[in-house]
Amino acid sequence: MALTSFVLYGIGVILLINSGYSSYEHRQLSKTLLHSRHFPLPLDVKMEAVVGCVLVLIGAIISIQPNQTHVVDVASGSVVEGYTEEALRPIDMGKATIRQEAMGTSDYAQIENRPGYIDIRARRKEYQEWLATEKK
Template identity: 30%
Template sequence: MTWISKLTTAFGLLLLADSCYSAYEHSVLQTHRAASLSSLTSHSGTAASLPIDITIETLVATFVICLGIVLGTSNLRPIQWRVWAGKIEREGEAGFANNSGEVEKDYVGNPFQLLENRPGFVDIRKQRKEFAEWVKGQD
């Protein structure tokens, strides 16, 4: 993660912690108010919902945290395997470096290397003929 994404995520977490504390304080104040009112009168009051500023702060904090996490993710890989393999062949390790400049753990190099370096088909008739000539040459 880059420092911008870390800073954004930390700011979002700070906002979320503040909104959670504000919601807790609001619920405690409502409990004390209900307790003091119930001692004065015998009728029960309705429970008050959270103020709109706490709700908005919670939503903004969640959005900022999500933004910070998205900013810190690496680039997505192509879905098609042939496109991904072409990128490996063109760019090599530089194309799979993360935000900090390190090569990703699952980078294995050219996926077509095994196919490009495999031996060709074996011609048994040719080998039999060469072996027969070799045996004749030994006598």
């Protein structure tokens, strides 16, 4: 996939540069030789520019990759298998949240965790008690 889009980018850019240079040459020529008459840009130069643009666009679309498959579990830090979805599909809420669930978090976790209402004294006590049982 990456190689195809790279080749397409290359060909597209070469075509664009070539058509640009051709139109420049054509302009120079019409200035020196035919300055009194209307002298339109040849069709092949125009077509070359259009084809170059289209190739670059196709290359860009092909290069879009789906999301990474591995995500990190937020609380424990272990790497877990995420959910791979095909790129360039309409985003479905039910599927988009799968990745967050694999991470052990969600966009709405803050509502439940309530950091604004943290009871720091109780937390400290819990931690000390846990530490004491852990040491035994």
